[in-house]
Amino acid sequence: MQIGSKFTIGVHIITAIDYFKDMDRVNSEFLAGSIGVNPVIVRTVISQLREAGIVQTQRGSSGAELTKRLDEITLYDIYKAVGSVDTEEGLFHFHEQPNPDCPVGRNIHKVLDQRLIDAQKAMEEKLRSTTLADIVEDTRQAVNNESNEEKE
């Protein structure tokens, strides 16, 4: 089991929108090329980011813009925006029909649920601690290191 790639795609999209904002026409096809997926996937993810108030787009004209500062967007915001984990169901899928006639069966939910929620929250808190400013900065840094290595 894995959390779908729409999450890392979302991070990639926002990073690229900022990174290329003054250089290229950052449309869905350009992004799809950088990410390595179909343009429709990019548009779908951008739609979800738009609904979450993170980016802004316009039909017809090309290019998305961020509506928040990079340091106000966390990994968690993107994770949430693209629906990485269903809010109702949670990260852990509980077996659905424990037997109510069995003392263990009818209490296991009660006993486990909060601990599972806590584990999920611990992961989500970690995601909150990184902002897209961190990601973009680290990306620029990595690119700089590349050109330094070339010179040697």
Next chain:
Amino acid sequence: MQIGSKFTIGVHIITAIDYFKDMDRVNSEFLAGSIGVNPVIVRTVISQLREAGIVQTQRGSSGAELTKRLDEITLYDIYKAVGSVDTEEGLFHFHEQPNPDCPVGRNIHKVLDQRLIDAQKAMEEKLRSTTLADIVEDTRQAVNNESNEEKE
């Protein structure tokens, strides 16, 4: 996306093995009845718990036994035993073909990977903090509360 129910089934199994150890013949059919799944699923999960050194079984004769003390088994041990998350791949599925000709594309992995690993580890650490002794105790407690409520 969700972590499969084999994890909560595993917890249920160990809890029931301990809870009923002096009362019933705890075979795969009995467990399947308590959990509400097919007996083969139970046997599969028990197989994985056995490979992880948590339970011990015998062909022919019925009933599994724990090979560790309850307070030496954590939720994480079960999570790991049943392969809730693939060790190679990790919890987060990264899009697989970021473009190496794009500065963002060829660096996004480097920049994101450690942060994703950290988030996953935070969740797993939480799972480590609960032992099956906690779960069984809370279950007995819950059962006691039931009979108290009846008397009122």
Next chain:
DNA sequence: GACGGTTGTAATATATCACATTACAGCTAA
């Protein structure tokens, strides 16, 4: 105002995976 380029989204296809189910050989205790 017609046109090229773009977005938003529906519809469909495909592969993978979780779980269910059947079947049966191997084993143990009585």
Next chain:
DNA sequence: TTAGCTGTAATGTGATATATTACAACCGTC
């Protein structure tokens, strides 16, 4: 030897992630 159980393979089925095609709605520009 028999009854009952386990271990596991094989197969079915539904759900889901991602890819892809198609097209209407829309914008800036000539």
